[in-house]
Amino acid sequence: MSDHTNGVPPFDSQDEKNTNHSNLEIIDATGEEENDSPIEQVRLTVPPTDNPNLPVLTIRTWILGLLSCVLLAFVNTFFGYRENSLYVASVAAQIVTLPLGKLMAATFPAKNIGLPFTKWSFSLNPGPFNLKEHVLITIFAGCGANGVYALSIVTIVKVFYHRKLNPLAAFLLSQTTMLLGYGWAGMHRKILVDSPYMWWPENLVQVSLFRTLHEKENRPKGGLTRLQFFLLVFTTSFAYYIVPGYFFPAISCISVACLIWKKSVFAQQLGSGLHGMGIGSFALDWNTVVSFTGNPISTPLFAIINTLVGFFLIVYVVVPTAYWSNTYEAKKFPFYSTKTFDSTGHRYNISRVLNQETFDFNVAGYNNYSKLYLSVFFAMSYGISFATLAATLSHVALFYSGTIWKLTRNTATALKGNLGDVHTRLMKKNYKTVPNWWFHAILIVVFVLSLLSCEGFGKQLQLPWWGLILACFIAWFFTLPIGLIQATTNQQMGLNVITEMVIGYIYPGRPLANVTFKTYGYISMTQAMTFLSDFKIGHYMKVPPRSMFLVQLVGTLVSSSVQFGTAWWLLTSIPNICDTSLLPDGSPWTCPGDEVFYNASIIWGVIGPQKMFTKEGIYPELNYFFLFGLLAPVPVWLLSKKYPEKKWIKLINIPVILGATSNMPPARSVNYIMWGAVGIFFNYYIYRKFKGWWAKHAYILGAALNAGIAFMGVLLYFTLQSRNIAGPAWWGLDTDDYCPLATCPTAPGVEVKGCPVF
Template sequence: MAEPQDGVTQPKPQEQQHLDIEATGLVEAGDEEVNDCPIEQVRLTVPITDDPTEPVLTFRTWVLGVASCVILSFVNQFFGYRSNQLSISSVSAQIVTLPLGKFMAATLPEKPIKVPCTKWSFSLNPGPFNIKEHVLITMFANSGSGGVYAVRILTIVKAFYKRSLSPGAGYLLVQTTQLLGYGWAGLFRKYLVDSPYMWWPSNLVQVSLFRALHEKEKRSKGGLTRLQFFLIVFISSFAYYLVPNYLFPSISTVSIICLIWKNSITAQQIGSGLYGMGLGSFGLDWATVASFLGSPLATPGFAIINILVGFFIIVYILLPLTYYNNAYDAKKFPIFSSHTFDSTGQPYNLTRILDSKTFSINLDEYNAYSKLYLSVFFSVTYGISFATLAASVSHVALFNGSTIWQMWTKTRAAAGEKFGDVHTRLMKKNYKIVPQWWFHSILIVVLGLSLLACEGFDKQLQLPWWGILLCCVLALFFTLPIGIITATTNQQPGLNVITELIIGFMYPGKPLANVVFKTYGYISMVQALTFLSDFKLGHYMKIPPRSMFLVQLVGTVIASSVYFGTAWWLLTSVEYICDPALLPEGSPWTCPGDDVFYNASVIWGVIGPLRMFGRLGVYPEMNWFFLAGFLAPVPVWFLSRKFPNQKWIRLIHMPIIIGATGNMPPARAVHFVMWGIVGVFFNFYVYNRYKQWWAKHTYILSAALDAGVAFMGIIIFFALQSKDIFGVDWWGLAADDHCPLASCPTAPGVVAEGCPTI
């Protein structure tokens, strides 16, 4: 990460307004550099040239793009229901489609084909396979690899609640939740795409890979071209992943303390990388580094430090204080768990308090049984989610509010001239923009279909019309502040918890209404940001905006249809799917991810936040996190104003610090430890000492490591694991850190399987 250095040209008066956005930790450059891009990482990665004559929406683009979208959608949904889940990323399609595209360019006829009864014609082969076609094909693949959150609703309705659901309602639900966010993404294009300060760090990995695969580069003496470097790292990553994924899974997480103190619960709680605080744990697997937090190589250095600070405070200070002081009877439960418990420390018996006919809480049974308890870390995680959202709003208002307001009030032409860089100017010069009415039309149509899905079909989804409008307001409100955080830090706070909380208070006792509201509110924002991120990638790669819009829209509709069709087929054809108690022994159709989603629908929809975080619950104090999060950025903002020359103060990003552990679980301590080590090494040591190497190789390294892991994972799964052929049965075959006591309760008298009784 670029730290402020002596000799940097001071911003001129007309540039002063950009200092708010400079809080991302990136140094304002001189006039010549601003003419390119004020963000150094972008200057080092993205070319400032364009050839607007290159064909983009070609026959090759449609064939390879749609095929990638369909295949990835089917495979990811098919294996999403299985015990050993398999997720194939778009990087795999990105690599595979390159030789296919070149093969089509070499073999297909070039003669134009006329469309009957029209003046239109097209060519199967308009020339060499180019980088812009490849970008659009990858956008198609992104649509197929991203998953469809609403499919989980179909699964819990049919497989867990055992209720019927109209396929029309299900299909509309899947399509509208994926498309709704596109409607208002157009409102924020100017601020989150055209602004050079919104640089979307993860896109630079894609840019580097595209350039390595397509640009002809002369190898320096004793060096490697970017493509050669990619191939070497890819082959190495591919070969090595056989070890942690098949032969020796235990090296993915090594917990030294557990191996020394094998009989101590406390020692294993402190040392376990998977079930405890992870002190002294490490992993020798790229999947351990990047599987939950994303590639640290694509995360800005200042964001890495903020995340590590937040992780240290929460896991090594807050967690021990709350657990070992027995807050909320913490010692009755594991120190780190996402499961639910009753007052005796046993797993919570949800069927006991759930009325199977009305699908609402049976208060008599609930009062006679027990309140619902969580592990102390899991309960604090909910509080952290509350604080993160509040901090996101206040941080963006304080640090970016004046700039956003100026951009909002200026005309598009003035804003483009004032805030644009060379990439924005090239795009506006060479290509037509997407008209705003396209976005408005999508919003109106999809909103109408959303109301039909919920109010029609005998109201099977339970959510009334006002719920749809309310979740749209929430998503619209948070898209800009969370978009700014994502576009500058590569970290994205979620709306899932706050949406569950709001509808849980307003419409209690309705589990389906709860998850439908959560999905519309949360996923529509995520889709808006995905759309904008892809637009920024196209912005860097100089793809015509209207072509990008069409590919994203068509890709989303196709992917949603395939995900829905695959899920509906499996839910109606696999007997006892998602029910391990009734499935034949060894059956893989256990739906582990959907089980968590189902439990959340019961916790927030059946029991409700009033009986968890309200006056009737165990954790009402968690609501103070809203206030704490909202106030947290204020001292940082005050100090940054009082000491404007101390630019390091502006690098303190409270939403990132507070929300550092927001995805724990499923992420564990070892993932943060390894992610931080790799991130600090490359984005501080290598970046500052070997900047030329960093600029040429870092993002290529990230893409190659990801691709190697993905391809070896696919091959091992299909060739071996899908046929129940596993490695030699030995100590290292367990995908575990050998800390069996880390999950044990430490309260006297609590009985847990495999644990000593205190």
């Protein structure tokens, strides 16, 4: 029996104890249940208790939840089209809605309101604002914070291809790509949610923050309560972020080598944290630590080690070897770049290979111009993504096939037995589960609407019915293996590259079909991960599953509608939006993310993988990465079988190692270096030396640092940056790391402005 050691108090919020329910019952695992969670971090963070009588879907939940959902959906979409995009996470709403909820509980009258023509009624004030209401409000906000990936399709059709798009088709595309994931989530939730071994590490940050905000805790002598600690760190982070966010952006990446060797291309390629290998680079900005790679404090140590091993092998061994051996004429191009190039080392002129009238591939133009070249890092990133995908399948088949078969064959019996923990038992005992037919019904309806959006409206999206079925199969097939990895390592493998490649081979020369296929195949899987992660938060916080399902469904419908409406309004009301050649000087409406999306549609949809990854192109050898990835987990599996007593062998996760740099680009070397350093410090040194402090404060620290940055970022944008009020003009105001030569080619005779000619 595990106790609440290391300074973690039991779950006994005074607010919950003071509810107006006369039959209040606190079910505590220390009584009839045994706390047998196999994951220590879960035992240290999640209380084995529940109060099943707390009101959940209250008027406060609906008002504050819907308001948060609408506001975040609008703000994030609005700023997503601007040069300096701004992302407001759900943690901002999580903090703001707490005092609002308590204010409503203190001021609203305790009056029952009947719904017309029904027997249903609700109370304007069902009692003190409680934790479960707050969880559902945050889930609402999370739906609004998640972007609608399909809006990039709408954008490139209207403003890059200058083609008409039926608004109903665009609306259905936005809704269906977000809702298909419910089907995949419903099929796999028994394994990925109910099993205690699928613990979703990132969710423990949320759990810790919820407990901090709601539990009453006596202040230890000479110390701080967790709420006081959160407020102290939040205030400090909020105040400090004005330095890297406004006055001194250069400290977001300090590349020491570039400050010493200002005229050496080689030194800057080695030392640049933004454009090179990042040796000796560091940052004094928490945003650099968590951008692109996530919160290292909530990432398990073994996942951090695996990721860093992969990062060092790829960035410091594989890519430099390929570059300095001039593989694929690598020296003609920058060491690290996401742009496309022609055979002369200059930017690829897309207009020469695209028929402007029919918007398909111009074969004659391509044959008279040049094959498509990539920087060596960008090319290797594609190959490594191939290997990662294959390794994910192989790893799951070798290490998890027995567990998957056992759970699939008899899930209910397995979860009642040695695979169930206290949280699963409490949820099954106190609440009705979500029937499978709810998920199946949504899947059928959404699939039919997806067919309508693709095949109807004059087939504007170019994707035929069989392409939609294939995209759905890919999403369903990969949800379980990718979910197993994310639920245990905090790392998610993406399907964007493989989906682009599959449809690029099968149906080339059609850019809209390519991006539509990618969105249905990739984003519906990603949405399934989001739904499953939210289900696990509800599992930990003992929120009724049906209430969680309803909030997720309504939140997704509302946020998708608001984001679509915002995007359509901007695209139809701002002259020359996204067109940098026609926008006035200083205009913020440059759509940087959508421009990258547009280029991808050309590379994969117009030119296609046939002319890149076969003998017709430059990179046919990258296909061997599939075979390498498939075989790479086998030696680890064999060693784990031969030496079962050596537990560390099973912690070697080949998909995580290979997928370490999957966020590069847009992540840079400095992001990984700082992420790894912070992660090892907290999850190795602090966790082992000061486990009591770690259990009480570690996740709260991460949440408070992120929240402080979010609030200061919003404040800076609305008060200064939106008014084009820049900080004082000095060298520290530049967001670059002063490594201009790191992007220079080193092949003889290639002339690029600002670079020496070798």
